[in-house]
């Protein structure tokens with residue numbers, strides 16, 4: 001007979017005692033259930049929920065969920081690889097108690113990201129969260145470097161129930177317009193309150209460019225926490241909006257034409273409390289290591305798009321001159337190159353300097369995206385890669401010859417091209433490990449097949465309400 005006090009196969013020491021105390025506290029706070037959340041390879045958020053009283057059991061033994069979701073597509077059909085996609089087998093979801101949050105946006109619920117572990121208590125090679133933690137730990141060990149990351153969130157607010165397919169913007173008025181702010185005043189105020197109560201430090205919220213579009217940016221955290229936060233913030237935006245009779249789409253392209261929803265990533269590398277993107281001898285105060293890190297990102301970006309822009313709909317967004325950053329170029333405060341060097345304002349550079357990577361959207365699994373971005377940057381850093389010249393203005397103005405002479409490449413224009421680049425990129429495949437690398441390829445090919453024969457409008461519609 002085992003008890004909850006027996007050694008835990010997949011959980012962390014001390015978690016059972018903690019979870020026991022926590023579940024009593026949560027019950028006292030009116031929390032009835034806990035959402036256990038992760039993101040699959042296709043970028044779909046998947047969950048199980050447990051009653052609050054089962055938290056200690058979940059901390060001890062995990063909660064069962066099939067590994068088959070690693071090769072689920074956005075439309076819930078399944079593809080397979082050599083090791084994934086089988087209807088057999090099971091995994092255990094272990095809530096990370098350090099990141100458990102009472103959901104203000106969903107009264108009666110708490111939320112926790114999970115690590116996925118085998119029934120034997122071993123790391124599941126398909127778990128993106130575990131992978132990101134290892135990539136970050138490895139960087140700390142090998143280079144003494146830690147990272148700060150933040151994922152911007154853009155979304156479109158539509159009218160009506162989640163069942164209708166069409167998108168009817170819930171707000172009117174111009175981009176960045178005061179009218180929209182007023183129209184969504186109650187909902188956004190409640191959102192701010194919910195996020196604050198959930199410990200999310202919001203930097204800004206504003207009406208964005210596209211129809212019904214808003215954007216929120218939040219403070220930077222270590223990469224695993226930043227990815228968790230991205231999932232939590234979206235859950236909260238959706239929940240608060242729904243309470244106001246609104247539905248939201250984080251899809252890369254709500255419509256085939258026009259500006260889409262990005263999920264720009266802000267990333268900075270630090271050593272012993274010092275920001276490597278500030279106070280250095282390189283351009284705009286970058287250290288040599290930060291320049292090489294940026295060069296690594298640029299070099300791997302064509303392949304990275306298979307992870308950071310993983311949906312057929314991502315390529316409706318990734319178009320020139322729409323601030324999505326579709327060229328392998330960098331510049332200070334540029335909005336059309338893939339990598340924007342942000343120096344921060346004078347007086348705040350040491351805290352604020354970072355790199356913004358733009359060809360990322362919210363169909364991306366944030367754990368895999370951050371893991372691959374860090375791996376790509378570190379590849380540049382390790383090889384002391386040279387950062388090319390800065391590009392100012394919109395690279396779309398270059399003819400083919402000038403672009404080639406400046407080393408500027410257009411990023412993949414389709415998911416097929418992105419997969420081809422990814423297949424060739426041994427570094428990224430190794431960073432993900434064979435199981436996840438194969439899953440990425442199989443799932444992307446599955447998505448491509450799922451939209452074969454559809455026109456752009458149909459592709460946008462197919463993914464409009466998936467993310």
Ligand SMILES: NC(=O)CC[C@H](N)C(=O)O
Pocket residue numbers: 154208209259260261262263317322323324325335358
């Ligand atoms: N403010 C912005 O940078 C807009 C970003 C743009 N919506 C994108 O798709 O990336």
